[in-house]
Amino acid sequence: MCGIVGYIGSKTASGILLEGLKRLEYRGYDSAGLAIINDGGLVIEKAVGRILNLEKKVGPIFGSATVGIAHTRWATHGAPTETNAHPHLDHSGKIALVHNGIIENYASLRKYLEAQGVGFESETDTEVLAKLIGHFYTGDNLEQAVRSALSEVQGTYGIAVICADQPDRIIAARKGSPLIVGIGKNEYIVASDASAIIEHTNQVIYLSDGEMAIVSREGFRTITLDAVPVTKDVQQVEWKLEQIELGGFEHFMLKEIFEQPESVRMCMRGRVNLREGTIHLGGIANYARELTRAHRFVFTACGTAWHAGLVGEYLFEDLARIPTETEYASEFRYRNPVLDDGTVICAISQSGETADTLAALREARDKGALGIGIVNTVGSTIARETDAGVYLHVGPEIGVASTKAFTGQVTVLAMLAAFLGRRKHLSPANFQNFICALDQIPGQIEKVLEQSGEIRRVAEKLAGRENWLYLGRGYNYPVALEGALKIKEISYVHAEGMPAAEMKHGPIALVNKGMPAVFIATHSSQYDKILGNIEEVKARGATTVAVITEGDSEICRQCDFCFTVPKTIEPLEPLLTIIPLQLLAYHVAVLRGCNIDKPRNLAKSVTVE
Numbered sequence: 265m266c267g268i269v270g271y272i273g274s275k276t277a278s279g280i281l282l283e284g285l286k287r288l289e290y291r292g293y294d295s296a297g298l299a300i301i302n303d304g305g306l307v308i309e310k311a312v313g314r315i316l317n318l319e320k321k322v323g324p325i326f327g328s329a330t331v332g333i334a335h336t337r338w339a340t341h342g343a344p345t346e347t348n349a350h351p352h353l354d355h356s357g358k359i360a361l362v363h364n365g366i367i368e369n370y371a372s373l374r375k376y377l378e379a380q381g382v383g384f385e386s387e388t389d390t391e392v393l394a395k396l397i398g399h400f401y402t403g404d405n406l407e408q409a410v411r412s413a414l415s416e417v418q419g420t421y422g423i424a425v426i427c428a429d430q431p432d433r434i435i436a437a438r439k440g441s442p443l444i445v446g447i448g449k450n451e452y453i454v455a456s457d458a459s460a461i462i463e464h465t466n467q468v469i470y471l472s473d474g475e476m477a478i479v480s481r482e483g484f485r486t487i488t489l490d491a492v493p494v495t496k497d498v499q500q501v502e503w504k505l506e507q508i509e510l511g512g513f514e515h516f517m518l519k520e521i522f523e524q525p526e527s528v529r530m531c532m533r534g535r536v537n538l539r540e541g542t543i544h545l546g547g548i549a550n551y552a553r554e555l556t557r558a559h560r561f562v563f564t565a566c567g568t569a570w571h572a573g574l575v576g577e578y579l580f581e582d583l584a585r586i587p588t589e590t591e592y593a594s595e596f597r598y599r600n601p602v603l604d605d606g607t608v609i610c611a612i613s614q615s616g617e618t619a620d621t622l623a624a625l626r627e628a629r630d631k632g633a634l635g636i637g638i639v640n641t642v643g644s645t646i647a648r649e650t651d652a653g654v655y656l657h658v659g660p661e662i663g664v665a666s667t668k669a670f671t672g673q674v675t676v677l678a679m680l681a682a683f684l685g686r687r688k689h690l691s692p693a694n695f696q697n698f699i700c701a702l703d704q705i706p707g708q709i710e711k712v713l714e715q716s717g718e719i720r721r722v723a724e725k726l727a728g729r730e731n732w733l734y735l736g737r738g739y740n741y742p743v744a745l746e747g748a749l750k751i752k753e754i755s756y757v758h759a760e761g762m763p764a765a766e767m768k769h770g771p772i773a774l775v776n777k778g779m780p781a782v783f784i785a786t787h788s789s790q791y792d793k794i795l796g797n798i799e800e801v802k803a804r805g806a807t808t809v810a811v812i813t814e815g816d817s818e819i820c821r822q823c824d825f826c827f828t829v830p831k832t833i834e835p836l837e838p839l840l841t842i843i844p845l846q847l848l849a850y851h852v853a854v855l856r857g858c859n860i861d862k863p864r865n866l867a868k869s870v871t872v873e
């Protein structure tokens with residue numbers, strides 16, 4: 265949510281900043297701006313909308329500067345206008361600030377500053393922080409002024425600051441919003457995530473909460489907000505540049521849908537060993553005993569990751585026989601949950617930065633629960649704040665609508681459930697069957713993807729419909745939720761996902777002629793029941809679409825449109841049944857002319873509550 269990039273080195277800053285902003289655009293994209301220092305003064309440009317709009321406005325005056333900061337915004341306080349776009353300036357116009365996060369006490373700080381005669385141009389909380397730094401600045405104490413201002417602030421921030429008086433440095437600080445310093449050869453890049461950095465270097469340091477970096481061309485220092493020096497380990501980012509480029513696909517979402525055979529393989533690589541009949545999960549190895557003895561698991565997450573958690577709940581109860589709940593992180597953290605020693609809290613998050621998920625994890629760990637993470641972004645805050653965890657290793661996900669992270673999360677949950685199950689009661693034979701089925705999933709996903717053209721043809725018939733139902737049972741109930749979320753997010757049609765049987769308790773009143781009802785109706789334990797549900801909506805005129813098991817001619821006859829998935833064991837079906845629904849959402853959105861990778865009002869990484 266919002267992207268920050270700052271550059272100091274010997275190259276033209278504006279080019280690197282604009283490229284960096286484009287890489288970060290998925291974090292927020294309603295307006296953008298950048299500031300550089302030129303001939304001892306700040307030069308600023310801002311634009312509403314995409315980075316391209318900003319790029320068009322950046323003139324030759326930006327050409328010679330070798331230090332600057334930039335920002336792409338997802339509006340919280342104030343509409344997406346140029347005035348509200350970052351960078352914001354202090355009263356003297358010498359200090360520029362970009363900020364992610366929310367300054368919660370901005371109203372009282374603003375009142376205080378106004379009483380001192382400071383004027384404001386924007387409606388943002390960020391401008392208050394910029395003015396506050398200026399308030400403490402006396403001409404040669406930038407670092408001190410930033411620290412003093414931050415000590416007055418309540419809320420979250422990742423910031424980068426430059427000052428015309430000190431063109432040889434960028435000051436960066438974080439609390440709650442991620443910030444990384446990329447280390448090049450006599451050049452440094454400050455950014456809110458690695459995608460803006462890896463083109464230049466894969467050596468980074470991750471700032472922790474309450475830390476600040478003072479970055480110059482010669483090097484950097486890291487300190488706490490109380491000016492105590494901290495030593496940071498330099499880490500290597502494993503991402504490759506091609507992973508964050510389109511590589512011939514029209515959209516990141518489509519690329520990431522098609523990456524799933526490989527991303528699921530990557531997720532299992534070195535972990536599932538068919539020959540030995542084992543699952544090895546290095547990140548939790550030291551806690552295997554505690555996890556096996558746990559008497560309760562709580563999965564906490566938001567959005568798509570929450571849907572993966574729901575699948576995990578079924579997997580854990582089924583395979584590991586451990587009572588499990590899946591909780592919306594935002595609800596869980598505020599309702600004084602009962603947690604004790606034997607409870608394991610498991611935060612599921614692609615970004616590892618989602619504010620609510622992080623807060624829920626902290627709350628549960630404070631109450632004594634063991635905290636584990638299922639996270640994609642290595643080194644992210646959630647990954648660092650858990651006792652143990654399993655990375656997805658599905659590579660960077662750029663499309664705002666999550667796809668390969670979902671299948672990665674379900675794959676990790678399946679491995680974890682089977683791993684714990686085997687240590688409890690799962691027989692070697694059943695365990696072996698399970699991992700054999702898991703091993704086949706990537707190849708089976710490939711087969712499902714072959715239907716993309718057919719799914720597009722169905723999308724052409726249905727793209728104009730405004731209300732959709734998604735229905736599934738058992739393991740495919742979370743898939744119904746996720747299918748509905750996908751189409752909502754990128755096509756802006758209204759869609760509801762629910763357990764198929766629940767439809768009768770209200771939502772069936774919505775069904776009218778031509779309303780698409782999408783069933784996940786595989787040949788599994790609740791097959792007959794779902795057949796009945798299909799009849800119920802057909803009788804009311806719905807257009808029926810079904811995801812079915814290959815070779816099922818019965819449902820094929822009954823439904824208007826069918827997509828097939830290869831046969832697998834029921835607990836692993838979500839890894840296959842979600843694929844046609846991702847493609848359906850994608851094709852409908854393309855046909856409706858929507859912006860696939862940057863859907864309106866959304867952001868990839870939601871670092872505000």
Ligand code: G6P
Pocket residue numbers: 566567568569612613614615616617618621664665666866867868869870
């Ligand atoms: C946002 C994204 C969703 C994502 C959710 C949780 O809402 O748009 O795609 O599922 O956040 O994100 P996380 O990074 O924690 O998985």
